[in-house]
Amino acid sequence: MINYLANMGDYLYLLITALFLPLFPLNILFHEMFARFSSRLIRSLLLLFWPLPGLALVGQSPDLEPPAWLLSWALGSSILSAYRSLALRDVAIWISFLATSAWALLWVIREGGMSFPYPSYLLAVAISLPLVLLTLLTGHIERQFGGAHIALKLQLAARTPRLAGLFVAAVLAVVATPIFPTFFVLLKMITGNVAQAPAIAAVILLVWLLWSWSGARILQGIIVGGTAQSQAIDLNLIVTWSYALGLIGLAVAGLGLGGVLL
Secondary structure, eight states: OHHHHHHHHHHHHHHHHHHHTTOTTTHHHHHHHHHHOOOHHHHHHHHHHTHHHHHHHHHHOTTOOOOTTHHHHHHHHHHHHHHHHTTOOBHHHHHHHHHHHHHHTHHHHHHTTOOOSSOHHHHHHHHHHHHHHHHHHHHHHHHHHSOOBGGGOOOHHHHOHHHHHHHHHHHHHHTTOTTSHHHHHHHHHHHHHTTTOHHHHHHHHHHHHHHHHHHHHHHIIIIISSOOOSOOOOOOHHHHHHHHHHHHHHHHHHHHHHHHHO
């Protein structure tokens, strides 16, 4: 009986962890909360802090042996979220699915036996920061045009070129384009598993491909899709440079991260 209760406690512990390092279908809770709050600040805080309790729970019990199928569940959840993102047309919802797809891959660090020179929560922050930056920029689009949806045919490149340029750079950072931090995190996951667990490396590559594909669809619909009907108020120089410096900071952090990980 004692062993049974102990096993039940372990599974409850893993279930709570899987809520914050979101596995399907538990990731639905994050998607619902992200969609419910329209505030850029609240959404940014959710993106920045959501995975941290899960990583803290994992760190408190490093000796707990999860079931062998847990890593497969995590990889499958990441693929499902990435695949679902291909059909999404609203940028905010797209961001939430990219987030859960990326956070599910953090289980690879925990269960894949990988060695990272940084604490895992710093890697989670490195993944989340581009999502936060894109969320803030999406807020500007929503305030200017009433939404950030492909069906609106915004054609930002012609109407608000500064905002469009920053949006493109932020999307590239989110989908793990070199030289941003997520690129080096994924690259380390792939190279760390390609010899001993090639199937895991192949799944991460597939997830990466789906991210890039869905990102290209979002850019096509938001940046160049449709016909510009009128001019809109673009970002001023101060705001533009603030975001630009944020992106430059991400790139510099990515290069520093890459120099340590690789």
